[in-house]
Amino acid sequence: MKLDILVFGAHPDDAELGAGATMAKEIANGKKVGIVDLTRGELGTRGTAEIRDAEAAKAAQILGVSVRENLEFADGFFVNDKPHQLEIIRMVRKYQPEIVLCNAIDDRHIDHGKGAKLVSDACFLSGLVKIDTKVDGGEDWQEPWRPKLVYHYIQWKNLNPDFVVDVSGYMEKKKEAILAYGSQFFDPNSEEPQTPISSKNFLDSVEYRARDLARLIGTEHAEGFNVERFVAVDRLTDLV
Template sequence: MSPQPLLHGLDLLALGAHPDDVEVHVGGILALAADRGLKGAILDLTSGDLGTRGTAETRRLEAQKAAELLGVPRIVLDFPDGRFTEEEAYRTRLMGEIRRLRPRILILPSPEDRHPDHRRAHRLIREASYYAGLKRYPCEGTPWRPEALAWVGGENPGQPDLLVDVSAVWERRMAAFDAFGSQFTADPAQPVTRIAHPAFRRGVEGRAMHWGSLRLCAWAEALWCEKPVPAALIQLLSQLESPA
């Protein structure tokens, strides 16, 4: 496992099962957070070592470049790609990170997604975030429970609960997305994958344009959450969209 950044008291922690998961959905939110002086970070559960294209090392280097473009630190837990479970060992490892980082808000993978790792990661993170607040749970660190959870869209997610105007950071957000060349760049010498097809990138842009049209802005990113919308998420939206 790689050394992790010394972080504490985060405003926002976005988690993904693999490197690039976060950048696909909420890179703009993280870039805005950095520009507004909020403490954000990315946590990848795995290095994506089972991916059809690229190697774990390549993806780690791409992930670091993407995080630098967004202006946030990145943490990698090195769980085994495709093989991590919801068992105690993984839950307590994640609980320890939540207690160490003390994030106010977590952004999770979608609970309904075509990739099994994303669905499993959502469940694992939700459980870990709850149990991390129990003082008698045998786990390292001082108990801590985030104030709110939100998640990104998956398969047919329905109307978003929150839309964030990310127009001011859109180019930087897409530069972070493009940093994952091993995954998203069409290359006839590499295996054909769904996410490497140019249509996938157009889909990311089209989705953000549609959500932007609902907010009457150029580009927006979407989040879903339990209702009523937690006050911490409403406050985050206000902070993100306040003048720089």
């Protein structure tokens, strides 16, 4: 299956929090979108890996993504080395996305910055013809593939975006997907330990960040992204 957009997240729920409304909008516009989680989030204070597996599947169904996979890297301990890069390369070559979205370049959780660099490096390496990969136990060698664009969504830290996407009309779908992770986010009846993302303030921040970014472009809601290299446009009018 060829995808238009492949979204990587270090943990289940990263993709939804960072780019959930953008994914929902692209899917509504007919694009094929997939998610690859690097870990099962097994070190999370709340919930379990099995609970988060089920929550991720529910969130994927809500968003309408075409596929969701989990590479089962070690939460907190994966590194940017050849074995991990090759696993990312296999996913990129398997789905051949034009665009890759991945973790924030810099963030509070150490896995986010690591995940950002790992995916970015692997996307470049995926285009090299002398790197041989197979996938899913198949016998055929994969063809090289390099995404045209790699963008980083914004997470805990309020990074200055290089561009924003107008996602007005898609925030409710994003919030519904986020709330599929009942073990992780605000629940006044939960007896689980409190974490930085389990507060009502954090859940509210998803809305007010989207509104603040949208304020800058005169819309209702927006999501921000960072880039590592120049983005080319055909005409000035391509920049809204």
